[in-house]
Amino acid sequence: MGYDFQAVETKWQKMWEERKSFEVETDPGKPKFYCLEMFPYPSGALHMGHIRNYSMGDMLARFLRKKGWNVLYPMGFDAFGMPAENAAIKYKTKPHDWTWQNIEYMTNQSKRMGYSYDWRRRVETCNPNYYRWNQWIFLQMYKKGLVYRKSAPVNWCETCGTVLANEQVVNGGCWRCETPVVKKNLEQWFIKITDYAQELLDNIDSKLTGWPERVRIMQRNWIGRSEGARLSFRVDALDYTIEAFTTRFDTVYGITFIALAPEHELVKAMLDKLPREETARMSEFVARCAAQSSIERSDAGGEKLGFKTPFTGAHPVTGEPVPIWIANYILMDYGTGAIMGVPAHDQRDFDFCRKYGIPIIPVIQPEGETLDGATMTAAFEGDGLSCNSGQFDGLPTQKAIPAMIDWGEKKGLCKREVNFRLRDWLISRQRYWGTPIPFVHCPRCGVVPVPEEQLPVLLPEDVTVVDVGRSPLLDLPEWLETACPVCGGKARREAETMDTFFCSSWYFERYCSPGFDKAPFKTGDTDYWMPVDQYIGGIEHACLHLIYARFFTMFLSDIGLLKPGVREPFTNLLTQGMVIKDGAKMSKSLGNVVDPTEIVDKYGADTVRLFILFASPPQNDLDWSEQGVEGAHRFLNRVWRFVEDNLESLTQNGSERVAMSDLSDSVQRDFKRKIHSTIFSVTRDIDEEKQFNTAIARLMELTNALYAFHPAEPVGYRLRREAVDVLLNCLSPFSPHIVEELWQMLGNETLLAQTPWPVPEKDALAADVVTIVVQVNGKVRAKLSMPAGLDETRLKSAVMDDAQVKEKIAGKEIVKVIAVPDKLVNVVVKG
């Protein structure tokens, strides 16, 4: 059916490649535009979500090229990760082989879609020429004091003797043997991303103005800054000072208990001091908390568990003894792992105290109420007037907070502090298929970095993965055993690898100079290309990837690799919605997956690209409909047929334009206007609104107008040729192959991909005649054709003189007449 899209698409893909149409170079003489999509994991094949993402990016890249920008538009693969290890076991292959096979397959899929990437710049993160720079950057971070080791819990299966990723924990058990998963502490590698928390937060307001509001809010919440004070409780019996953070120092007089996280270091010290029986009970409680999954622990509705210790701490202000409890709802990884308990003004503390019979003392009274600790049914967390708070009684909350902290600081009772919800980044993974962490464990010198000149620490490729949990590196003594870079003695390599988010935090800088072997990238290239002007990808990366990449850019700028002005990697961000079918996200488990390759075979890449951009605005979810695909295909056939059927008259009438001023026939003038208003709207929809669906709708309208226009004289034929030129030009970013073929059929020797984007003629945008809507009391009563450009007064009198209008308002008193030039007149009447 229709045109031979197979032949056309293959022909032009070959042509673009031969002519190197999309290869770009750093050229400070030209204005640059960096258009980037989130690179895929090479899982086997591109899915519809990828196709949607890349069809948007390619359309923009092609559009911007035609607008005269020097466009960097690259593609690569985020190629390390656990699925390769699973696949290696399943298919009895090697992660390396499986990954590279997928990379080649997916590259070919992309080429078949006609995406205009500069393929010379392809980056694969599993390539040693890439990951050696991961290692190098990691060492720079180490030098700057941003890398540290700390013991942290991992999911552990006793039966398999392995570490499990969060996704491998199913209902609290191992995904293979169902053994309950336990937390086990391991020494792990961390990066101090929290050093950048404040800048990461500040730039959201000042620099990320081209990002969707929703992502900015998500990042703000993720970073989670809160201002407050740190205070301390002296525990003489243990010669220890408990530190706690609070945002409500104004409630300090309402403290009735102290609560520690079960993992708090003081808990261990207590165990040493207590009699045996007490120790047993306490250990048992701590073990019970530890057995709770992190999900149970962090469930707001979950039961609060507490254990009263025989110790007390001194109230920071009054010095009175305050009982110390251990509670499951206190988290070790936020604040200090200890809190001041103020049940009257914190719901969690309130629930805890009601359960365990701890006294409740209100220190804030809401307006028009008097709270009584004995009868309260819920904590009061709002603002009110302080009470039971010494000299601060009667102060409203918003004043009490700063006043009491000022006073506390002067007296040495507390210290202003800012806390972030953002955690340091745990980057070590107990896995094989990743970037080896460039460190060596020496029995004499400790943990020492591999010298830069010895990089890369190569990841052995010829390995057999037998068990997902156990890294094969541990069974490769020839790789594991090495010489200590400091003392030269026998030492062991770090066998853990980096989180793959590390790889994806700077790949866009690598694209600027992909082959460079002296540094991660050439500064001259990044100075020109960075930052990315338009980034496109899924919303699911709103917090992790998009924060890590921002942090990397700040760091690389701090060490002078990126110019100081580049603090943020992505100026504009577009987050596309999911591809939905039958009401759910396409997924293998639901069996509603549509394979892009099959659809491309059936309808061609041009059709798929067009449908996917037409079916919904970019941010929305897209409902997959094969009937919709047929509609898009029908449209392209209509365009093809028009050119083919009228080829003779179209080629005989050259493309020199007819000026608006030379047209007198109203049908011709309207048609000319349709052509130019189409250019205007399509340009605006793509460039400013990022509403690709409406841009395509306008092109469909132009095509409809083209079929409806019947040229009679030579001027008409020239106009029709102008319309076809504009249509093909504006359609080319969306469906690039078919239009290239039609363009050639029309006798052009240039590539449409390199033909400048059309500019609308100003005088072809203004209308001669407009339809004036006439309303009576806000209801449409007539539509009148009027010459354009009448001012308010003349419009009013013209409308009021109209016989039809006179009839509608006959016998009624005119109260008021509102006129909007070229649009509408509303007559307000009474009676």
Added chain:
RNA sequence: GCCGGGAUGGCGGAAUGGCAUACGCGCGGGUUUCAAAAACCCGUGGCCGCAAGGCCGUGUGGGUUCAAGUCCCACUCCCGGCACCA
């Protein structure tokens, strides 16, 4: 619970406070055909009416305005994020 976003024909969706439903899908009718496919043409929010025309209509209830899908207030439902964060 908190923070966002949303709700428009049978469906996807369109509408700088100014003609609600552009464009596409689907559906109905027709042309062409031996027949079908493809293509083309016409119609397509609901109700009343032979018609002209009228009334109603953008989740619900109020408000502002000459005029509200659009702005304001309250609510319902759906989606997303965060969630015992001290």
